Amino acid sequence: MSQPKLVLQNVGKWFESNRESVEALSDINLEIEENELAVIVGPSGCGKSTLLNIVAGLEQASCGVVRLNGREITAPGADRGMVFQSYTLFPWLTVQQNVEFGLKIKGVHPEERARKARHYIELVGLTGFQDALPKTLSGGMKQRVAIARALANGPEMLLMDEPFGALDAQTRSIMQDLLLSVWEKERTTVLFITHDIDEAVLLADNVYVMSRRPGRIQAKIKVDISRPRDHRLTVSREFTEIKKEIMEMLWAETASV
Amino acid sequence: MSVKRTTMSSYFNGYKKLTLFTFLSILIVWCALSYSGAVKEVFLPTPGAVVKDFWQMHQEGILIPYTLASIYRVMVGWSMAVIVAVPIGMLIGTSKTAEALFEPAIDFARYLPVVAMVPLTLLYFGIGDLQKFIIIFLGTFFQLVLMISDVAANVPKDLLRAAATLGSNKWQTYRLVLMPASLPGIMDSLRITVGWAWTYLVVAELVAANSGLGYMILRAQRFLAIDRIFAGLVIIGLLGLITDYFFKWLTNLIVPWSEKVGGQ
Ligand SMILES: Nc1ncnc2c1ncn2[C@@H]1O[C@H](COP(=O)(O)OP(=O)(O)OP(=O)(O)O)[C@@H](O)[C@H]1O
Ligand SMILES: [Mg+2]
Numbered sequence: 001m002s003q004p005k006l007v008l009q010n011v012g013k014w015f016e017s018n019r020e021s022v023e024a025l026s027d028i029n030l031e032i033e034e035n036e037l038a039v040i041v042g043p044s045g046c047g048k049s050t051l052l053n054i055v056a057g058l059e060q061a062s063c064g065v066v067r068l069n070g071r072e073i074t075a076p077g078a079d080r081g082m083v084f085q086s087y088t089l090f091p092w093l094t095v096q097q098n099v100e101f102g103l104k105i106k107g108v109h110p111e112e113r114a115r116k117a118r119h120y121i122e123l124v125g126l127t128g129f130q131d132a133l134p135k136t137l138s139g140g141m142k143q144r145v146a147i148a149r150a151l152a153n154g155p156e157m158l159l160m161d162e163p164f165g166a167l168d169a170q171t172r173s174i175m176q177d178l179l180l181s182v183w184e185k186e187r188t189t190v191l192f193i194t195h196d197i198d199e200a201v202l203l204a205d206n207v208y209v210m211s212r213r214p215g216r217i218q219a220k221i222k223v224d225i226s227r228p229r230d231h232r233l234t235v236s237r238e239f240t241e242i243k244k245e246i247m248e249m250l251w252a253e254t255a256s257v
Numbered sequence: 258m259s260v261k262r263t264t265m266s267s268y269f270n271g272y273k274k275l276t277l278f279t280f281l282s283i284l285i286v287w288c289a290l291s292y293s294g295a296v297k298e299v300f301l302p303t304p305g306a307v308v309k310d311f312w313q314m315h316q317e318g319i320l321i322p323y324t325l326a327s328i329y330r331v332m333v334g335w336s337m338a339v340i341v342a343v344p345i346g347m348l349i350g351t352s353k354t355a356e357a358l359f360e361p362a363i364d365f366a367r368y369l370p371v372v373a374m375v376p377l378t379l380l381y382f383g384i385g386d387l388q389k390f391i392i393i394f395l396g397t398f399f400q401l402v403l404m405i406s407d408v409a410a411n412v413p414k415d416l417l418r419a420a421a422t423l424g425s426n427k428w429q430t431y432r433l434v435l436m437p438a439s440l441p442g443i444m445d446s447l448r449i450t451v452g453w454a455w456t457y458l459v460v461a462e463l464v465a466a467n468s469g470l471g472y473m474i475l476r477a478q479r480f481l482a483i484d485r486i487f488a489g490l491v492i493i494g495l496l497g498l499i500t501d502y503f504f505k506w507l508t509n510l511i512v513p514w515s516e517k518v519g520g521q
Contacts, residue, residue, distance in 0.1 A: 058418050078424025088419035092437045092514045102423035105433075133514045146419075153423055 003070060004031040005189045006055065006157060011064035012214075013050055024050045026214035028064070032191060037183055039192045040217075041200040042210025043250060048193045051215065052161050055191060056082050068156060078102055081150030085162040087142045089134040095121060095145050096130040102153035113152075120148035123182055140171040144178065151186060160192045164199070173231045176202055184228050197250070198234055201225075201242050209249050219249060302484035307491065310484040319473065324492060327458055327470040330386060334393025334461070335454040339447060342398050346405025351435065360406070367399035372460055384465035389458075396457030397450045404450070408442030409435065441508070441515040448504035455497050 013025040024047040032038045042048050053059040055066055057076035066073045068080065081102075089098050096117050103113035121130060124144040134142060143163055150158055164172045176199060183190060194200055200207045207221045225238055233239050284304065290296045291303040298306075314320040348355035371392060378395075382388040412435055420434045462471030470489050477485035508515070 056418075056422055058421065076418075076421040078422075080422060082419065082422035084415050084419060086413065086415045088413075088415045090416065090420075090434065090437070091516070092440075092512070101420075101433075102425075105423065105425050105429055135514060135516050149423070159422075 002034070005034045005036070005069065006030070006032040006191065007065075007067045008051075008055070009065050009067075011051075011054060011061045011066060013047070013054065013059070014062045023214040025054075025061075026216050028215070028217055030208065030217055032189060035187045035189055037190045037192065037203055037205045038208060039194060039200040039204035039206070040208045040210060041194055041197060041246065041250075042215060043212055043253065044195055046210045046213050047215030048195070048210060049161055051210075052082075052159050052191065052193050055157075056080050056159050078106065078153050079156040080159055081153050081155035081157070082159045083143065083146045083150055083161070083163040085165045087134070087139065087146070087166075089137075089142055089145055089149075091134045094131050094133060095126060095137075098134070098145055099149045099152045101149060106153075116152050117148075120152040121145075123151070123185065124148045124178065138171075139167050140175055143167070143175060147179070147182065151182070151188065155188065157189045157191060160190065162194055163192075165194070165196075172199075177230045179203065180227075180229055197243055197246050200246065201239055202229060202231065202233060207242075207246060209246055211253055218253070221246060299481065299483060302487050306484040307487045310482075310488045314473075314485070314488065319468075323469055323473055324496075326468040327462070327493075328496065330389045330461060330469065331393060331451075331454045331458050333386075334390040334457075335397055335451055337390060338394045338398040338401055338450070338454075342401040343405055343443065346402045347409045347436075347439065348406075349402065350406035350409025350411075350439075351431070356406070359402070363399050363402055367403070371396045371457060372463075375460065375463060379465060388465065389461040389469075392461035393454050393457045396460065397454050400453070401446060401450045404446040405439075405443060408439050408446060411442070412438040441512045441517060444504065444508040444512060448501065448508070451500055451504070452497055455493055455500075458493075 008028050008030040011025060011028040011030075012023070015022040015024055028051060040048055040051065050059065054061050055068075055073065057073050057080065060074070073080075090101065093101065096114070099117040099120055100113045103116060108116075118127075118130070121127060124147055126141065126144055126148070129137070129141070134145070137145070146163070164175045167175060180203065192200075192203060201223055204223045207223060208217050209219045209221065210216065211218045221242065223242055225233065225236075225242075287301075287304055291298070291301050302310075311320065314323075345355075345359060349359050350356075374395060375392065378388050378391050382391050416438055417430055417434055420430045425433060458469070459471035459474065462469045463475065466472040470493055474486050474489040477483075477489065
């Protein structure tokens with residue numbers, strides 16, 4: 001059997017502020033397989049973003065190790081693409097230029113990167129908007145571009161921190177379906193974070209449930225629902241059952257306060 | 258598309274009308290107060306007298322030369338401030354070390370009244386144009402540094418983080434993200450401080466000047482030539498207005514992508 005794509009071993013994180021120390025993560029152990037769509041769900045403030053930022057290399061773990069393909073991670077890099085909850089398109093660049101950003105830095109030939117960018121813009125359904133500036137796009141469209149920008153870079157892994165959290169309910173389900181269809185085609189390993197249980201079950205191969213702060217991985221729940229999926233699934237029985245299981249786990253967690 | 262264009266232009270027509278309304282109102286009140294004799298002519302000249310004085314100044318051969326001399330001083334003094342303040346401000350806004358090195362000193366310096374430093378500038382820099390530049394520099398530099406550092410520090414962190422996750426190194430992030438992201442704020446700071454530069458012009462021409470609008474106003478004050486004081490103020494006001502519009506136009510040109518810049 002091949003080694004897991006991403007391994008976290010005994011990862012912990014403290015934030016030191018003046019005289020006070022906040023423990024955000026405690027003893028996180030996680031293994032994510034190649035091509036897995038992994039979703040971490042947990043209550044607000046449990047350290048989900050902190051965990052993802054450590055994997056991205058944007059923050060350093062206080063203890064433990066993170067390995068991608070067996071290599072230890074210490075800094076951000078193009079091998080881990082990220083989509084943020086906030087809109088992070090570069091407002092002075094067009095959609096096309098935004099998607100080309102990472103490739104340009106890498107020194108990819110202009111024709112090659114234009115071709116790649118066009119491909120991913122099409123994949124997220126934004127053909128015709130190549131020359132638009134971010135300020136003219138809706139929130140959902142901005143996140144589509146952000147996904148295209150991350151994927152065009154050809155990352156080993158895609159990290160997503162509540163990317164649809166700022167969108168209205170209808171746009172959010174459209175984006176979830178879009179992500180599912182993109183993932184069907186690309187099969188990039190994804191680590192997705194949310195506090196929305198429906199979203200977690202709809203997307204995930206495995207849902208990792210986190211406890212309140214200091215965050216730990218409380219359980220790994222396999223979502224054995226066939227693909228391709230879309231949001232119509234959310235009213236099916238198998239979906240509701242898994243959702244109930246996760247809900248009870250999170251409720252038990254809040255009840256024990 | 259055509260619908261959008263008409264609404265845009267009617268918006269601008271409305272805007273222009275309101276602006277014109279304000280200026281006309283001021284003029285009417287001025288006329289009423291001065292021509293009726295409600296305010297004595299030694300306090301408030303009539304618009305006619307001010308216009309006549311413009312002609313007088315032209316006859317004396319000072320209208321254009323004095324205006325140019327002042328524009329020259331403001332531009333050089335303020336440009337000196339910009340050239341030094343922008344890089345230092347960017348550094349302070351992005352590096353704790355630079356902040357510790359520069360910010361307390363600048364905070365101290367910006368509270369020193371520039372008027373009180375005039376004697377020192379005369380001692381150090383003589384009575385030439387350099388001394389005028391220095392006064393305008395002192396009046397704008399310290400504020401500008403702090404404004405620029407604020408702009409750089411307020412670039413959204415996630416924008417810089419996004420660049421890092423796309424594979425950009427520190428310098429690339431600085432050059433390709435931080436600098437363009439700071440541009441709209443920098444343009445705003447420039448527009449605001451160039452206005453202050455005009456304020457410091459009069460301070461700069463307070464002593465040891467023999468040309469310029471500030472000098473002219475101060476000399477007119479000595480002779481109680483109230484219409485000339487007004488004429489000088491009107492010129493400075495108009496130049497300020499033009500500079501402001503120029504900067505708005507330039508901002509549209511340089512950062513058309515900014516959320517603040519209207520229209521598409
Ligand atoms: N830079 C920091 N300094 C101090 N404490 C921090 C810092 N960043 C996060 N924390 C704390 O660590 C805990 C976890 O934060 P984190 O943002 O990872 O939670 P989260 O699960 O992503 O929350 P949310 O659902 O609100 O996004 C929080 O209690 C937060 O206050
Ligand atoms: Mg978060």
